[in-house]
Amino acid sequence: xxxxxxxxxxxxxxxxxxxxxxxxxxxxxxxxxxxxxxxxxxxxxxxxxxxxxxxxxxxxxxxxxxxxxxxxxxxxxxxxxxxxxxxxxxxxxxxxxxxxxxxxxxxxxxxxxxxxxxxxxxxxxxxxxxxxxxxxxxxxxxxxxxxxxxxxxxxxxxxxxxxxxxxxxxxxxxxxxxxxxxxxxxxxxxxxxxxxxxxxxxxxxxxxxxxxxxxxxxxxxxxxxxxxxxxxxxxxxxxxxxxxxxxxxxxxxxxxxxxxxxxxxxxxxxxxxxxxxxxxxxxxxxxxxxxxxxxxxxxxxxxxxxxxxxxxxxxxxxxxxxxxxxxxxxxxxxxxxxxxxxxxxxxxxxxxxxxxxxxxxx
Amino acid sequence: xxxxxxxxxxxxxxxxxxxxxxxxxxxxxxxxxxxxxxxxxxxxxxxxxxxxxxxxxxxxxxxxxxxxxxxxxxxxxxxxxxxxxxxxxxxxxxxxxxxxxxxxxxxxxxxxxxxxxxxxxxxxxxxxxxxxxxxxxxxxxxxxxxxxxxxxxxxxxxxxxxxxxxxxxxxxxxxxxxxxxxxxxxxxxxxxxxxxxxxxxxxxxxxxxxxxxxxxxxxxxxxxxxxxxxxxxxxxxxxxxxxxxxxxxxxxxxxxxxxxxxxxxxxxxxxxxxxxxxxxxxxxxxxxxxxxxxxxxxxxxxx
Numbered sequence: 001x002x003x004x005x006x007x008x009x010x011x012x013x014x015x016x017x018x019x020x021x022x023x024x025x026x027x028x029x030x031x032x033x034x035x036x037x038x039x040x041x042x043x044x045x046x047x048x049x050x051x052x053x054x055x056x057x058x059x060x061x062x063x064x065x066x067x068x069x070x071x072x073x074x075x076x077x078x079x080x081x082x083x084x085x086x087x088x089x090x091x092x093x094x095x096x097x098x099x100x101x102x103x104x105x106x107x108x109x110x111x112x113x114x115x116x117x118x119x120x121x122x123x124x125x126x127x128x129x130x131x132x133x134x135x136x137x138x139x140x141x142x143x144x145x146x147x148x149x150x151x152x153x154x155x156x157x158x159x160x161x162x163x164x165x166x167x168x169x170x171x172x173x174x175x176x177x178x179x180x181x182x183x184x185x186x187x188x189x190x191x192x193x194x195x196x197x198x199x200x201x202x203x204x205x206x207x208x209x210x211x212x213x214x215x216x217x218x219x220x221x222x223x224x225x226x227x228x229x230x231x232x233x234x235x236x237x238x239x240x241x242x243x244x245x246x247x248x249x250x251x252x253x254x255x256x257x258x259x260x261x262x263x264x265x266x267x268x269x270x271x272x273x274x275x276x277x278x279x280x281x282x283x284x285x286x287x288x289x290x291x292x293x294x295x296x297x298x299x300x301x302x303x304x305x306x307x308x309x310x311x312x313x314x315x316x317x318x319x320x321x322x323x324x325x326x327x328x329x330x331x332x333x334x335x336x337x338x339x340x341x342x343x344x345x346x347x348x349x350x351x352x353x354x355x356x357x358x359x360x361x362x
Numbered sequence: 363x364x365x366x367x368x369x370x371x372x373x374x375x376x377x378x379x380x381x382x383x384x385x386x387x388x389x390x391x392x393x394x395x396x397x398x399x400x401x402x403x404x405x406x407x408x409x410x411x412x413x414x415x416x417x418x419x420x421x422x423x424x425x426x427x428x429x430x431x432x433x434x435x436x437x438x439x440x441x442x443x444x445x446x447x448x449x450x451x452x453x454x455x456x457x458x459x460x461x462x463x464x465x466x467x468x469x470x471x472x473x474x475x476x477x478x479x480x481x482x483x484x485x486x487x488x489x490x491x492x493x494x495x496x497x498x499x500x501x502x503x504x505x506x507x508x509x510x511x512x513x514x515x516x517x518x519x520x521x522x523x524x525x526x527x528x529x530x531x532x533x534x535x536x537x538x539x540x541x542x543x544x545x546x547x548x549x550x551x552x553x554x555x556x557x558x559x560x561x562x563x564x565x566x567x568x569x570x571x572x573x574x575x576x577x578x579x580x581x582x583x584x585x586x587x588x589x590x591x592x593x594x595x596x597x598x599x600x601x602x603x604x605x606x607x608x609x610x611x612x613x614x615x616x617x618x619x620x621x622x623x624x625x626x627x628x629x630x631x632x633x634x635x636x637x638x639x640x641x642x643x644x645x646x647x648x649x650x651x652x653x654x655x656x657x658x659x660x661x662x663x664x665x
Contacts, residue, residue, distance in 0.1 A: 041499050052515065172397075176647035177640045178592045180599065184614070184623070184636055192624055199624075290501070290535070297506035301596050315507060316600060319514040331511050338504050 038343045045335045111329035122329035132205040133310035136226045140233025148238045152245020175239030180301040183232045203307040229308050249280040285349035289342045391656040398652025404645030412457030419454040441630035449634050455608040463525045467590035470529035472583040479540030501534040513602040528590045536582040581650045588646050610635040
């Protein structure tokens with residue numbers, strides 16, 4: 001009895017406990033690493049914009065002070081104070097302290113105030129326009145992702161058929177033509193040549209005088225105004241999803257577990273969705289991270305073509321009107337949204353494919 | 363090549379024969395993939411149009427009120443614009459700038475990607491993780507808004523400056539591709555054999571690894587060019603690059619800013635530069651399919 005208790009623990013202690021702790025460590029490691037990476041990237045972008053604004057030869061603060069002196073004949077000190085207030089920066093402090101206080105105010109959500117519409121905080125401008133971009137880009141991406149998966153699978157199942165050839169050609173064309181050119185063609189053909197839609201009435205994110213709320217008229221109006229941007233996002237991204245899904249499905253169809261599933265006599269529908277589709281869609285999630293940044297970046301162009309009142313249009317306007325606090329704040333928010341979206345895509349991916357935590361996370 | 367080598371001194375005739383032979387081999391390989399071959403022809407066509415065309419087609423930018431919005435005819439193959447000027451001449455003269463910026467930006471970003479991507483893969487360790495961290499950060503920052511913001515600070519009125527800026531931001535995806543390619547090549551038997559035989563790093567890089575990456579590099583370069591065209595035309599269209607002169611992107615921007623696009627008659631005016639850019643992009647992307655066959659020795663032998 002005594003001999004057993006003394007000799008028995010030697011084996012389990014040496015093997016079992018470290019394995020479980022290693023497991024949890026790896027899992028925690030993946031989340032920690034991924035989140036740290038996201039936070040570090042945000043930090044780099046924040047620092048980059050700060051030094052860009054403060055240290056460029058013709059930096060916006062100097063430009064603004066000079067314009068105040070020229071336009072309103074303000075004395076230098078007063079102009080400087082006004083600029084400091086607008087940019088939420090203490091210009092007399094050493095650069096490093098300025099940087100610290102800039103980060104501190106960012107953490108409080110204070111992004112300064114607009115130069116042009118004086119007194120309007122940048123954060124309120126962002127809150128007003130960002131949801132429209134997230135809505136239109138998100139809907140477009142969701143539709144094209146889902147449709148792309150379905151069409152890609154059809155192409156893979158009907159390999160070398162007429163459907164496959166037509167869809168493949170279409171997908172290659174759509175994925176290589178720049179999205180703003182597609183948007184312009186939509187305006188030229190749908191709006192001007194064939195007059196199917198009223199381009200002028202579709203501008204903005206909703207009709208003037210429309211009361212926001214959960215009623216049918218509002219929802220219809222919002223969808224009406226967002227339809228062309230969403231259509232553009234769908235048309236210009238679907239090609240990539242289709243082609244990736246096709247090649248990925250073809251390679252999945254050759255996997256042993258699919259053959260085994262067929263041999264087991266499982267219903268075709270179940271094999272298609274649970275065995276092939278689920279696994280074939282995995283590589284698309286890695287592409288999703290690149291696609292998000294690209295589409296959000298492209299929204300600058302798409303929104304200005306359709307005059308859709310999203311964050312891209314605000315950024316463009318602030319750049320052309322030299323409204324630096326707005327420009328800086330909106331750029332930060334766009335970048336942070338992309339970083340967060342990437343993080344979410346990665347989290348989703350690792351949920352779908354647990355191997356990622358072991359393989360790439362390490 | 364063997365012929366010239368056997369004869370000792372190569373005469374200019376041998377050189378010419380050699381050259382012609384490699385050209386025909388190249389074309390034969392390109393023609394294997396007909397989509398790629400058509401893309402190749404389109405690209406060559408546009409390059410010739412932009413470089414040689416201006417010597418044959420005269421550009422007359424004087425306003426001609428009696429000729430506004432003419433439909434295509436023998437005199438005006440693509441019709442005329444809102445000031446009665448020939449569109450075809452503007453298209454012919456408008457390609458050079460776009461091609462120059464795309465080529466330069468593509469070249470520089472490919473060089474960055476190949477240099478640092480292979481360095482990252484070959485050296486490994488800390489160098490690798492530093493390079494990959496920078497790459498990940500640059501990759502995550504949405505490129506087009508960053509370019510637009512930078513254009514607000516820097517006056518991008520020189521084409522070379524614009525190309526440099528595009529190149530500086532355009533390399534991350536290519537670098538990742540090059541790195542993973544080198545990583546897999548590093549493990550191949552013939553590279554390991556060369557390492558075991560102690561043939562020197564230079565020999566290993568230039569004789570064993572690079573030749574096997576040619577298809578990758580050429581395709582990366584082509585794709586980098588399409589990326590540069592996307593960003594360049596986008597920036598000019600938004601009016602963020604004060605660009606003067608004749609250029610497809612400037613044509614689109616003018617048609618847009620002056621509202622010409624909303625007139626039914628302006629179809630040829632707006633669609634000519636739009637289609638020129640779209641077809642050139644399509645040509646470049648399709649061309650990569652053939653290039654893959656030409657430069658990938660394994661594909662060349664098989665199929």
